[in-house]
Amino acid sequence: MMADNSTIEVFREKLAEKGFSDLAKDLRADEAMKAHTSFRVGGPAQIYAEPSSTDEIVALIDTAKALGLPFFLMGNGSNLVISDEGIEGLVIRLGENFSDIRSEDDPEDPDSVLIYATAGTLLIRLSSFAAKNSLTGLEFASGIPGSLGGAVFMNAGAYDHDMSEVIEKVTFITSDGTVSAFNREDLDLSYRSSRFMKEGGIVCEVVLKxxxxxxxxxxxxxxxxxxxxxxxxxxxxPSAGSMFKRPTGYYTGALIEQAGLKGFSIGGAQVSEKHAGFVINTGDATAKDIDDLVSHIQKTIKEKNGVELQREVRFIGRGFN
Ligand SMILES: Cc1cc2nc3c(=O)[nH]c(=O)nc-3n(C[C@H](O)[C@H](O)[C@H](O)COP(=O)(O)OP(=O)(O)OC[C@H]3O[C@@H](n4cnc5c(N)ncnc54)[C@H](O)[C@@H]3O)c2cc1C
Structure with a gap:
């Protein structure tokens, strides 16, 4: 790995050589990740980019690989706890720069409309676009603060509905850097899980029906x-929504409440008084506070109930993975 201060300059040069000089100029060094996560925690990303096209994402990944730098891809940061020590290498964030929506009549079904959207589009914006155009199927997503790409990756859902009901096709970048596409049947979508979670890959564009x-x-x-x-x-x-996956046969909130942990806190991280399945940042939580609190909850519930709570929220960065 190269010395820290020269890394971003070399990265810029390589990107410019590939013909991506605007993207190169916009790269940021030591970007504070707390500004990009709903939990409002997270140290610096060594190099940070917000690309606006699939070609730019491919160029960023190729460059990181050529320089031997690890990379991490994020959407709206609403299901993440990023380490206080930050993230080594490149962080690619798919956000506003990569958020186009367009719709077309479905040629095969007069009762349906196809929506084409890029991965950085907020689910809340998509849901409201659908409502404005009298299209049904995305009502459940109206309060989920993630990006479309993150929602496909997690198969996000609520109120007995999830993304698998509306996805037709996904265009993505494979882990070896080529662009490919899958129809819904090939995505292995199940409760908060998708093929991308198991095999990697970056969701770029999604067709919804x-x-x-x-x-x-x-x-x-x-x-x-x-x-x-x-x-x-x-x-x-600030939080990342439900901290744990729903264990079969139990309600996470009820388990945590019955264990007497409602309101329990470590540093600025607290088990919410309103919903014990949520861990919240009461103001000055660190990622370590959150990690310690979550470990404490997991240990307590395992001892009391024999249930292993699995984290739904992903802990990323130095010291976490
Ligand atoms: C208040 C609140 C309420 C919530 N309610 C719900 C809810 O009801 N239902 C629910 O399911 N979730 C809920 N969440 C959690 C979260 O919004 C979802 O999991 C969402 O899908 C995460 O999307 P994101 O863009 O924020 O992903 P991020 O948090 O940025 O990333 C999460 C994971 O997705 C991966 N990822 C992101 N974008 C892509 C992409 N384009 N291609 C491949 N991988 C990608 C990242 O690498 C990471 O591993 C809630 C969160 C909050 C804060």
């Missing part, structure tokens, strides 16, 4: 979901 519906009904369903969320979740605090 939505049904024509009634605007009034769609908006009313979204209002109902929003009320439920506001009532039951500690949305005024």
């Amino acid at each position: 939505l049904k024509r519906g009634d605007a009034e009904e769609i908006n009313s369903q979204i209002r109902t979901y929003t009320e439920k969320r506001t009532k039951s979740q500690p949305l005024q605090y």
Whole structure:
């Protein structure tokens, strides 16, 4: 690995040689990741990029590989705890720069519309685009603060619905850097899991199939979901949503509450008083506080109930992986 201060300059040169000089100029060194995560924790990324096309993502990955630098890809940072020591190598964030939505009538089904969206598009924006166009199928996603790519990767869902119901096709970059596509059947989508989680790959563009519906009904369903969320979740605090996957036969929140851990805190990390399945940042939490608290919850529930709680939130960066 190269010395730190020269790494970004060499990275810029290599990217410019490939014809990506604008992207090269926009690279940032030591970008504070707490600004890009919903938990508001995380140290610096050695090199940080927000590409705006699939070609730019491929160029970034090729360059990182050529320089022997590890890379990590993120979306909206709403399912992440990034280490206080930050992330070594390149962080690629798919956000606003990579968020186009367009729709087309489905040539095979007059009752459906196909939506083409790039991976950085926020799910909340997609859901509202669908509602505005009287399209049904994405109401469940109206309160999930992730990007479309992150939602495909996690097979995000809520209220007994998930992304697998609306995805038609995904264009992605394979782990060896080539662009490929899969139809829904090939994506191995199951509860908070996809093929990308097991095999790697970067989701670039997604085709969603939505049904024509009634605007009034769609908006009313979204209002109902929003009320439920506001009532039951500690949305005024930074968090990454539910910390754990749902264990078969149990409710995570109830297990944690019965163990007497509601409100329990380590440093600035606390088990939410409102929903014990959420760990929140009360203001000055570090990633270590969150990690310690989550380990404590896992150990307590294992001892009391014999249940192994699995983390749904991903812990990334120096010291975590
Ligand atoms: C208040 C709150 C409520 C939430 N409610 C829900 C909910 O109801 N249901 C639910 O499922 N989740 C929920 N979440 C969690 C989170 O929003 C989802 O898991 C979301 O899908 C994560 O997307 P992201 O873009 O933020 O991904 P990130 O957090 O940026 O990344 C998560 C993982 O996805 C990978 N990834 C991201 N983009 C891509 C891509 N383009 N290609 C390949 N891999 C990628 C990353 O490498 C990482 O491993 C909630 C979070 C919060 C803060």
